[in-house]
Amino acid sequence: MSMEETRIAKTAGFLMVIMIGSRIVGYLRDIIIYSQFGQNRMTDAYNAAFSIPDFLYILLVGGALSSAFIPVFSGYIANDKQEEAWEVASIMFNFLMILLAAGIAVGMVFTPQLVRLIVPGFEPEFVALTVLMTRIMFLQVILMSMAGVSQGILHSFKHFRAPALGSILYNVGIIVVGVALSVRFGIVGFSIGVVAGAALNFGVQIPALMKKKVRYHLKLDLRNPGVQKILMLILPILLGQSFIYLNLFITQNLASGLEGGMIASLRLAERLMKLPIAVIGLSMAIALFPTLAGYAAKGDMDQYHRSFLVTVRNVLFLAIPASVGLAVMARPLIRFMYQQGAFDATATGDSATALVFYTVGITAYCGYHVLTRSFYALSDTRTPVLISGVAMGINLGLSLLLVRVLGHGGLALAYSLTGVFNAGCMLFFLRRKVGFLGGRKMLQTTRKTLVASAAMGICVWAVTRGLEPILDTGVKLNQGIIAVSGVLVGVAVFMALTRILGMDEERSARRMFLARLGRR
Numbered sequence: 001m002s003m004e005e006t007r008i009a010k011t012a013g014f015l016m017v018i019m020i021g022s023r024i025v026g027y028l029r030d031i032i033i034y035s036q037f038g039q040n041r042m043t044d045a046y047n048a049a050f051s052i053p054d055f056l057y058i059l060l061v062g063g064a065l066s067s068a069f070i071p072v073f074s075g076y077i078a079n080d081k082q083e084e085a086w087e088v089a090s091i092m093f094n095f096l097m098i099l100l101a102a103g104i105a106v107g108m109v110f111t112p113q114l115v116r117l118i119v120p121g122f123e124p125e126f127v128a129l130t131v132l133m134t135r136i137m138f139l140q141v142i143l144m145s146m147a148g149v150s151q152g153i154l155h156s157f158k159h160f161r162a163p164a165l166g167s168i169l170y171n172v173g174i175i176v177v178g179v180a181l182s183v184r185f186g187i188v189g190f191s192i193g194v195v196a197g198a199a200l201n202f203g204v205q206i207p208a209l210m211k212k213k214v215r216y217h218l219k220l221d222l223r224n225p226g227v228q229k230i231l232m233l234i235l236p237i238l239l240g241q242s243f244i245y246l247n248l249f250i251t252q253n254l255a256s257g258l259e260g261g262m263i264a265s266l267r268l269a270e271r272l273m274k275l276p277i278a279v280i281g282l283s284m285a286i287a288l289f290p291t292l293a294g295y296a297a298k299g300d301m302d303q304y305h306r307s308f309l310v311t312v313r314n315v316l317f318l319a320i321p322a323s324v325g326l327a328v329m330a331r332p333l334i335r336f337m338y339q340q341g342a343f344d345a346t347a348t349g350d351s352a353t354a355l356v357f358y359t360v361g362i363t364a365y366c367g368y369h370v371l372t373r374s375f376y377a378l379s380d381t382r383t384p385v386l387i388s389g390v391a392m393g394i395n396l397g398l399s400l401l402l403v404r405v406l407g408h409g410g411l412a413l414a415y416s417l418t419g420v421f422n423a424g425c426m427l428f429f430l431r432r433k434v435g436f437l438g439g440r441k442m443l444q445t446t447r448k449t450l451v452a453s454a455a456m457g458i459c460v461w462a463v464t465r466g467l468e469p470i471l472d473t474g475v476k477l478n479q480g481i482i483a484v485s486g487v488l489v490g491v492a493v494f495m496a497l498t499r500i501l502g503m504d505e506e507r508s509a510r511r512m513f514l515a516r517l518g519r520r
Contacts, residue, residue, distance in 0.1 A: 015283035018164035023275045025171040030268060031338055032175060037187050038342030041126045044256075044263040046187050048119045049133035050194075051252060052111070056103050057141050057148075068233035068381070069152040070290065072226050075297075077156060083215070088226035090217035093149050095227075098220075100145055104138050111135055118249055119263070121256035133191035143198035150205040153212065158290065162208035166201035173197030236381035243388040247395045247418060251411045254403050261347065262408040268338070269354035269412060273362060276322035281366030284311050285373045292377035301434060308374055309438040313445045315366050317498070317505035320446070323362040324453040325490045328460045330355040332486055336479040354412045361416025364423040371426040375433075383429050391422040445505055452497040460490045 037043050069092065076085035107114065115122075115130045122130065151163040174193040181189030221227070248270075255262045288311050295304040326333070330352040339348045372384045395418035402410030431437050464486040471478035498506040 035341030140198035147202035285369035357412035361419035
């Protein structure tokens with residue numbers, strides 16, 4: 001393993017650990033909310049209230065700002081142009097704040113109309129509740145956007161710790177403040193907690209930012225060459241991010257016409273689906289992106305190909321068994337994690353159904369994060385957005401068709417199939433753009449991983465189903481024994497089989513986590 005690959009492995013390993021921690025705290029947050037309020041129109045309203053503020057954040061910041069900002073800002077730093085770098089960062093920050101102020105003002109005024117647009121099936125009292133929580137959550141957009149700019153700067157310096165820690169504190173803030181205020185304000189207390197969590201997310205990054213000797217300029221010169229380059233790169237990325245988020249709007253819009261609790265069911269399953277996507281796909285993409293951008297800038301396409309291929313094979317090796325495992329373990333995991341208080345067996349079944357269909361797209365969405373950043377490293381932001389635009393139309397058609405046949409499960413399946421199309425097209429066009437990508441090796445990895453994952457899935461299914469008649473599943477301890485047994489058996493079987501198959505990725509995965517522990 002080269003020094004650069006070791007660095008990427010350490011970064012990816014660290015981000016994986018932090019993202020797992022963040023998701024665990026996030027699931028604790030969900031457990032508290034659903035056990036207290038159940039899975040019904042009230043929690044549907046809470047989940048729907050995120051939609052408009054989240055969309056505004058994704059539109060203006062999200063992954064788009066970092067993807068366009070990091071290559072430009074890093075270029076100034078690498079060429080010892082510190083003053084120019086901070087000037088560009090300041091102008092982008094000032095411009096962003098102006099856009100945010102305008103967006104939030106419009107959103108606040110037209111919240112009722114926007115809410116009725118995204119959840120037309122809600123009853124009037126729940127529309128009013130959604131409107132109230134949406135307006136509260138608009139405040140988090142400002143704080144999350146400031147955190148996003150800070151994250152882009154810190155990632156440019158290859159500092160990942162503070163932004164990663166912020167994601168954990170975000171959920172901690174929601175839990176602490178939400179629980180404290182829910183006694184008086186009900187579920188609205190958790191929407192206030194969202195704002196508190198966003199404040200913690202930004203606050204923890206300030207000390208690290210100060211250490212980089214940040215210099216702020218009160219300027220708004222959009223003709224600055226660095227700013228113009230960022231704007232040229234960011235516009236297509238924003239469109240691409242918007243298309244992906246509009247897919248979720250489509251899902252939510254159609255789900256609002258189903259029985260109460262289906263939006264919450266889909267949202268819960270989506271969060272579980274996004275655990276492996278964040279831990280595997282996003283962490284590897286974030287760690288790889290600066291390296292790919294560097295190789296592309298130097299014209300070293302051989303190293304670009306090598307780093308891309310190694311990362312994609314590792315993603316396939318980890319994402320495929322995660323998909324199979326979550327599909328087989330959907331009901332036992334959700335039952336153990338959430339079934340208590342107002343969250344009953346019916347809610348478990350509804351969420352498990354959605355999760356099974358969502359798992360179809362896990363590998364594709366993991367690959368999507370790596371593929372988009374592979375294009376961005378080449379300063380090509382147009383191709384991904386064109387593909388995402390077509391994918392949004394496909395998602396709409398599939399959603400309208402499958403919701404009639406499979407209900408909320410059909411909406412989850414449509415989202416997954418759209419991800420498969422998206423990732424497949426991106427791989428095809430990246431191959432045409434840069435040439436050799438090692439397709440045969442990817443297929444070899446996929447074939448062997450599928451064999452090992454299928455065998456693993458059968459073993460996990462046999463163990464969990466075999467324990468259920470023996471143990472009383474109404475007891476939380478027994479639910480935990482079944483869930484943990486399934487996970488441990490799955491990991492052990494998969495690793496044993498991939499070692500027997502002599503897969504390079506198995507050795508690479510071990511080296512990655514050993515590298516994180518500081519070993520060779």
